[in-house]
Each structure stands twice: as structure tokens, then as C-alpha cells.
Amino acid sequence: MADTSANGAATAAATAAIGSPLNKPPHSAKPKRPNYNVIHADPLPVVLYHSPTLIPHNPISLLHHLYLYFFPPVQSHKVTYIGVFSPVTMSVEIRDPTAVLDLWNKGFWGKGSLSRSEPTWLNREMRRLGDTQVGETSEEITRRRRDQRKEMKKERARKEKEELQKIKEAEAKNNEDTGSVSNGKPIIADSKVVVELETEIKGLDETVTEPSHPSVPTEEAGLPTPPPSSDELNTSDGESKTDIVNIGSETLPVSVPPTSDSPPAQPAKVVRFDSNTSTKEIPVEKKVIVQNQEHLQLMLSEAFFLAYALGVLSVTTADSPKPLSLPEIFKLFLRHSIFPPLPESSISLTNFNPDNSFLINYVVYHHFRSLGWVVKSGVKFSVDYLLYKRGPVFSHAEFAILIIPSYSRWEGKEENVGREWYWLHSITRVNSQVKKTVVLVYVDVPTADEVKGWDCETDGLKTVLGKYRIREVALRRWIPGRNRE
Amino acid sequence: MCGTLFGTLPQAQQQNIFLGLPLELMREEARLLVDQRELQWGKKNIILDWIAGSNRSLKGVATIVEDSLAHRDAVKALSETDKADILSLKIQEQDKLMLANREESIKRKEAAIENAKASGKWKTKPARASESSIDKSKETPLFESTLDAIVDGVGGEGGREELASTAQRTSADDGSQRQYVIPMASSAIGLHSLRLPREAENIPSPPDARYQVYKYLQSLGYFMSPGLRFGCQFVAYPGDPLRFHSHFLVKSLQWDEELSMLDLVGGGRLGTGVKKAWMMAGLEQRDIEADRPESHGVRTFCVEWAGFG
Amino acid sequence: MTTAETSDLLNLRSVVLSNLQHQHYWTDIKLLDTQVDIDENTQNDPLPRPMIYGRPPEQLYNPEPASSTNEASSSEKPPADKEYVLPVHLTEKLTLRTWASVFDNLPTPSGAAEGGEGGGDAKKKRIVVAVVSGDSTVVYYIMHDGIVKPRQN
Numbered sequence: 001m002a003d004t005s006a007n008g009a010a011t012a013a014a015t016a017a018i019g020s021p022l023n024k025p026p027h028s029a030k031p032k033r034p035n036y037n038v039i040h041a042d043p044l045p046v047v048l049y050h051s052p053t054l055i056p057h058n059p060i061s062l063l064h065h066l067y068l069y070f071f072p073p074v075q076s077h078k079v080t081y082i083g084v085f086s087p088v089t090m091s092v093e094i095r096d097p098t099a100v101l102d103l104w105n106k107g108f109w110g111k112g113s114l115s116r117s118e119p120t121w122l123n124r125e126m127r128r129l130g131d132t133q134v135g136e137t138s139e140e141i142t143r144r145r146r147d148q149r150k151e152m153k154k155e156r157a158r159k160e161k162e163e164l165q166k167i168k169e170a171e172a173k174n175n176e177d178t179g180s181v182s183n184g185k186p187i188i189a190d191s192k193v194v195v196e197l198e199t200e201i202k203g204l205d206e207t208v209t210e211p212s213h214p215s216v217p218t219e220e221a222g223l224p225t226p227p228p229s230s231d232e233l234n235t236s237d238g239e240s241k242t243d244i245v246n247i248g249s250e251t252l253p254v255s256v257p258p259t260s261d262s263p264p265a266q267p268a269k270v271v272r273f274d275s276n277t278s279t280k281e282i283p284v285e286k287k288v289i290v291q292n293q294e295h296l297q298l299m300l301s302e303a304f305f306l307a308y309a310l311g312v313l314s315v316t317t318a319d320s321p322k323p324l325s326l327p328e329i330f331k332l333f334l335r336h337s338i339f340p341p342l343p344e345s346s347i348s349l350t351n352f353n354p355d356n357s358f359l360i361n362y363v364v365y366h367h368f369r370s371l372g373w374v375v376k377s378g379v380k381f382s383v384d385y386l387l388y389k390r391g392p393v394f395s396h397a398e399f400a401i402l403i404i405p406s407y408s409r410w411e412g413k414e415e416n417v418g419r420e421w422y423w424l425h426s427i428t429r430v431n432s433q434v435k436k437t438v439v440l441v442y443v444d445v446p447t448a449d450e451v452k453g454w455d456c457e458t459d460g461l462k463t464v465l466g467k468y469r470i471r472e473v474a475l476r477r478w479i480p481g482r483n484r485e
Numbered sequence: 486m487c488g489t490l491f492g493t494l495p496q497a498q499q500q501n502i503f504l505g506l507p508l509e510l511m512r513e514e515a516r517l518l519v520d521q522r523e524l525q526w527g528k529k530n531i532i533l534d535w536i537a538g539s540n541r542s543l544k545g546v547a548t549i550v551e552d553s554l555a556h557r558d559a560v561k562a563l564s565e566t567d568k569a570d571i572l573s574l575k576i577q578e579q580d581k582l583m584l585a586n587r588e589e590s591i592k593r594k595e596a597a598i599e600n601a602k603a604s605g606k607w608k609t610k611p612a613r614a615s616e617s618s619i620d621k622s623k624e625t626p627l628f629e630s631t632l633d634a635i636v637d638g639v640g641g642e643g644g645r646e647e648l649a650s651t652a653q654r655t656s657a658d659d660g661s662q663r664q665y666v667i668p669m670a671s672s673a674i675g676l677h678s679l680r681l682p683r684e685a686e687n688i689p690s691p692p693d694a695r696y697q698v699y700k701y702l703q704s705l706g707y708f709m710s711p712g713l714r715f716g717c718q719f720v721a722y723p724g725d726p727l728r729f730h731s732h733f734l735v736k737s738l739q740w741d742e743e744l745s746m747l748d749l750v751g752g753g754r755l756g757t758g759v760k761k762a763w764m765m766a767g768l769e770q771r772d773i774e775a776d777r778p779e780s781h782g783v784r785t786f787c788v789e790w791a792g793f794g
Numbered sequence: 795m796t797t798a799e800t801s802d803l804l805n806l807r808s809v810v811l812s813n814l815q816h817q818h819y820w821t822d823i824k825l826l827d828t829q830v831d832i833d834e835n836t837q838n839d840p841l842p843r844p845m846i847y848g849r850p851p852e853q854l855y856n857p858e859p860a861s862s863t864n865e866a867s868s869s870e871k872p873p874a875d876k877e878y879v880l881p882v883h884l885t886e887k888l889t890l891r892t893w894a895s896v897f898d899n900l901p902t903p904s905g906a907a908e909g910g911e912g913g914g915d916a917k918k919k920r921i922v923v924a925v926v927s928g929d930s931t932v933v934y935y936i937m938h939d940g941i942v943k944p945r946q947n
Contacts, residue, residue: 088805090883091928113930114817121816293816297930339883340802357885377929379884382751423748426716426755433758705941723943732943743887746925750884753935762944767890786893787942791854791922791934793818 042106092303121294301365444469512691513699698737701783740770757790810881823848846879884927897939
């Protein structure tokens, strides 16, 4: 009994020593979070003027309407942004800082080409070079978190090693002493420490995925991190195997006085962005001038939605500042739907292939954007799109969209060739690790004949898009043992 | 090679080996067995009876047969003398069993009485329960004592048929004087002369890429199990799946089969999420280099998340 | 192999290059176009695909993170190993043949075999696959030529 109490004390001391430096960061030193409700008040980059209701017997409201009638707002509801199509990135790039900010704030369009989500490269670079006037960016928070996690894992590995060593020594000693195994007490003292570390790591991991956590709004957008709940997942799959170290310590019938020397306290974790800045003396006030290397990059679907559906984007090329016409944009995007881009000659606007991946992707993009979702790329989760309810800063994406073209109207064209069940399961697994629901979106592709002659009609593009049909199937892994509520 | 036990709970698949559930082999496993000619028995749908193996030769030729058909054909093919032999064998078995049972129960009763007397708890009418508990206290393997119970419980001739259809074991001689034979419905025939075709036409033919990769990893000592649960073709363990975590999620490809990068990203992410590597592999289509004879011409590429980006 | 034009592949590489330099702070970057860029004693044949050779800010692949504990305490870290980066586009489809030819053109690592467990694995060739997508995301994966057991992370 004396043993156990001593054990407990040792454990407590150990965890306190380890715990203290790690408990400190992410929450306490966190700067105040910006008010995203204000920043992102407009869901779309379209300016609407609300005229008050017309009340016939109220002259003031009449006057207001007359005023609006004769002097329409100077800024018409169409603000036009200018984007440049780049054959290098096969996308549309926005470089004007106001346009970048506007498009990001009003509907989360595009992505910073050197950032996870919101273009923050300039800020990051300035801070890296020692500027003191800009705030911490989400990338830095993510990085710090990953560093912490790494540190924790190192610590855990060290603990396990120590533990193993101890057991080995004890074993050796015991063999010397008695030569026979007796009914000694198992040591579990320090494996407990390991376990606690484990939980702490988990805790850290969980804060990363916690969607409502205020400090890391865009965290998940950049999270191809080893998904956090891996330990639980392993267990759930019947693969649970006790840690070898723990097995060792629990079953070895050796009794050794619990070691009271708690592990050396780790120095508080210093946030290190770069090896050369961490040691540098940072002056109190410093302003750094950096040439911005970043642009806001619009996916082809995003750019086309802004240009075609909202009419707020004009697209130019590097060759001439003259904006392209809609059919020209359409053709350009059809060509650059895949890598390597299709040759110019292969695309004819009068007779294009409705199975073009730009079109299929755009149809789906248009569908969900029109329904109010913020649609972003899903490459990190091996899907086509992610759907955000309001935007990446508010919550994590709830749905992962997987586009599956379907050719029911085509003659003799097979559907979904070469896909096996395990493939589908791999997608759902990746996404359930990050608590997303996979939605299969079947796009029924029209035949080439159906879309022929669209360019002769007024608003023929609408006709073309109208030929596509969309069906959604939400998919979730159902495990009988764990879905009983 | 380990196969998958059939009809287990998803939470405890491997542990149920002791319940004697049928084992389902992957196509690749069955094929490898046929190719290597190591086992003799088999069934269509590659379901093998795990326990049945105990009384059959483990050396010989693996043959895959369609169970019901082959069984019927084999029975039809039996000659009259064969049938008579089998019948007499069956009767012999039954007699032997009855005799053994009777002897045993007498012996046990005596033993029980002895025991009870020794411990001074002798009662005129020993209860069955105490008898069996005493029985267990002897150093009988758990498995055998349950068998005793079954045999005792069934007792007379009437229960014999029922027993035959439910019990699945043929217990071996345990070294002591006691011996039980619990006949399986077809055990006598099976023991006698079931004429199975030596080469069956329905050898499983898994897709070549898969089989080559399976064979290659197997030759390196990896244990493979089906990958559906993990979203891949195979899961490869560096040893006994009960002892090790798996290392690889394997996807086999033809040498010129195209793989989309989205699948590569998905695979890499999938593996890293469960602390495994995602592996793509296939049979190399060119002159197999002399300096890598160990590779069977299979090339493998392992993918893990790079830790940034 | 792929039908991609060289200019397209060079475009793709420039995207990855910018991303490595500016977002991930890689240094000592060298562009690889022909075999001579890798090994001076070879033919001037073009590589199957243009690549990048550079140094990440921190050691990228470490089969035994546990052993790095001691190294963390000593303030002087050895510089990270340089890595070969292969840019690919998300919409591309590659075959095993392509991957094999990429690896076959790389030199065998000089064998950082300091004995111990990871020794065998350290000799295996490895590349970093940079997957570029249309929204400018670049995701990076490590690929080994041969069987390399996963890291204990």
C-alpha cells in the first residue's frame, strides 16, 4: 500500500512538471479575435440598395423613391473586379489589394496562393522579418500547434524509452536476486505518466479539430495533419492492441521501489518561426517593407461564377488588358480544365464535349453556391469540394462533395468504371476522421447533341447548364455498435 | 496467411479463432495455396472448414471444389462396397462411442464417489452438478470437459442424429485412456474415400496485379488481410496480425494503369491518419533486372504525408 | 509516358517552386531538368519530368523521431537533408511506369546507414511529391522507392 501512494505522488509530480509548460500556451496568450460577423457581413460581392417601403401617405418615403429614381446610386450594384487568367497556375489571379480583400470578405472567394486560405502571406512575411505591427496569422497558430504536438510526441517517446529501460533493469536485477519470478507487484507508475501524456496529446489534437474553437478559424482548411482521433479509430476497428510498453509494465511480476525522481521539467516551449528570427533581438517598433509575392487565386469554377452568374468579374489575359467575352472565358476554361491543358484546336465552341471536367465541376459549384453554401476545394480530403455553411472562419466544412459523372443519356458509355468499394470506403474514412459527411453528387451529363447549337440562342449558356441534372446522396459510415442513440 | 473468420463480431474478429468458425480466404490466398500445393481440402466460395483440418492431411495438393456439387458427385461415385464399408464404419464408430461413454461414465461416477468419500462429503445420491464440477477440478482441458457434457447430455440413441449435425469437432486422442468420437455428418465419408477432383476448373483467379503484389508481399513474410475496412485492397502486417499493427495499406496497379493524384492524396492521408503508409505496387513490365532478384519484378512505392503543406 | 508538353511541366514546377520558397521557406534550391543536373558524370538526357532539389527548413523525414530527443537539447542542429521534389498536377494521372522512371533517374542515397533500425530504410530513394491543385493548394507527400515501414509518429 505504501508503494501505491508513493506511486501516486510520483505520478502527480511528474505530470505537473510536464503539464505546466504545455498548459500555458494556446489559450492564454491569444490575441483578441476579430469580429467576423462584421467583417463578413456581406455574403456576396454585390452591393444592394435597400429602398424603404413606399408608404403612399408619407411624403418623405415618396421623396426618397423619387430621389432614387432620378439620381440612381453612383456606384451601380455591379462592382467589377479584374482578374488575370494565368496559364501557369491555370486559374484566375487577383492582385489588386482592395479587390482581394473585398472578394475574401464578401463570400470567401479564392485562396491566398501562399496561404492556407485567407491571403495572409504579406503579414506573415512581415512578422517573420521582425515587424511588430501586424497580428498573428492562423498559419502561425497552426504551426505552433504542430510544434507543440511534435514536442509532446517526443516527450512520450522518451518516457516510453525510459520506462522500457527501467523494466529491463528491474528484470535483470530481479533475475540476479532471486532467479525466479515471484508474486511481486507490477509497476504501473510511469506508464501512467505515459498515459496522461497521451491524453494530453489527444487534448491538443482535439482542440485542433474542435470546430467552434475561436482561435483557429481557418485551421482545418490546412489540416492534412495526421488526423487526431487515430487512436480511437484504431480501437474502433477491432485493431486495438495495448501498447507494448504498457503490457510489459503490467504483466512483469517484478517489484521495484517506485522512482521518485520525476522526469526533468521541460523548458517552456519557445515558439519558433524560423531559426534565424528566434535568436534575433526584436526591436520594440519596426516596420518592414516586403514585396507581396501572393495573389488571390480563383478556381476556374469560382471565377466563372463571379463572371457569369454574378457578373462582377472581368477576366483578362497577360497579353491584353481587354476583358474577354463570356464565350472566350468559357472556351479558355474548358481548355484548362485538366493538366496538361487541351490544345486550342481541340475545343470548338459550337460543338464542345459536355463531358468536359470544367463544365461538370462548374455545374456542381453553381448548384451549391446558388443554394448559399460557400464552396471551397476539397483536395486535402481527397474530394472535389467542401461546403461551408457561412464560411471558413465561422465553422468547419460540414460536407465533402464527391462528383461522379453519370452518363445515363449517353449510348454505350459505362459509368464510374474502375471504382471499387474499398475506394469509396477510403473516402468516407478520410472524411469521418475530420467529422465531415461525404455527399456523392451525381451529375447526369447531357450528350453532345443536346448542347449543340447553344451559341445561336440568346443566353445559350443557361440552356446548356440546364441540361445537366444533379442528384445528391449523403453517405455516412454506419457502425452498429456505435450508432445506437 | 490467416484468412478471415466468418460470421464474427466486427469488434472482435480475430479472437474468435477458438470458436471454430469457418475461415474465409481471400482469392489471393486460395490461389496461392493451389499454386503452392500445400493443402488438400477446400470448398467453393473459398470457405474452408477450419476445424476439419485437424483430421486431414496438411500435405498434398490444394484443390478447390464446389462443395455441394463435388460432394454429391463423390457420393454418387461410391461403389456399393464402399457404401457398405462406410455404413459399417459408422456403426462401429457409434458402438465404440457408446462403449466408451458407458465406461467413462461408470469410471467417473466411481471417481466421484471416491473423491467425495475422501473429502468426507459422501451422500447417497450424488448430484450431477457436483459430478461435473469434480470433473472440471481434474486437469482436464476446458474443451474436453464441455465435450463430456455434450456427450453425457445426449446420452441415448435418439440424440445421436441431432448431435451429429450440431457438433463439429472430432476430438483427437488426448493421451489418456479416454477417447470420444463425435461424428460429423460427413466425417466418415470424408475419412473414407471422398473422390475429389485433383484439379478443379474453378480455381480462383484474382486480378493479376493484385495476385502478384499479394504473392510478393507474402514471400517477404507479410501477413495480408482484406483491406475493405481500411479503404484499400490489402492491409499488410509485418507479422501475426494479433501481435502487430499493420504497416501498409496496399493498392495494386497494372504497370501502365493510370492513378489519379486525388487517389494518391487520399491514400496518403488515409494511411497517415492511422499511422500506416499507403503503398502502391505492381509487376514491373520490363526485363527483370538481375540485381534485384528478390523483388519478383514487383515494384512498390510507399507514400506518407510529408508533414507540411 | 505523359503527353504533357515541357512548357506545361515547367509552368507547373514554377508554381511549386514559388510555394516552396515563399510559403515553406526552402533554401539551396536547384532546378533539375536533365540527368547532368543530378550527376555530372552522366548523359545529358532530359529527366522524365522536371524536378526541384532543395533544403527544407527542418529535417523532413526521420524514421525514428525518438532518437531526435537528444538532438533537440543540443542547440546546434545539423542542417536538414536536401530533398527531391516532383511537381504533379491534381488532374494528372500517372502510372507506375512513370513513378519508376522518376526514381530510376535519381542517385542511390549515399547510405546514411548509421546502423540501427532505420539503416535499411534510409538507403531507399525518396522523393517529395508536390500535388498542385487549381485553387493554388499544394499538398506534399513523401514517396519511397520500395518497402519502407511507416514512421512512428
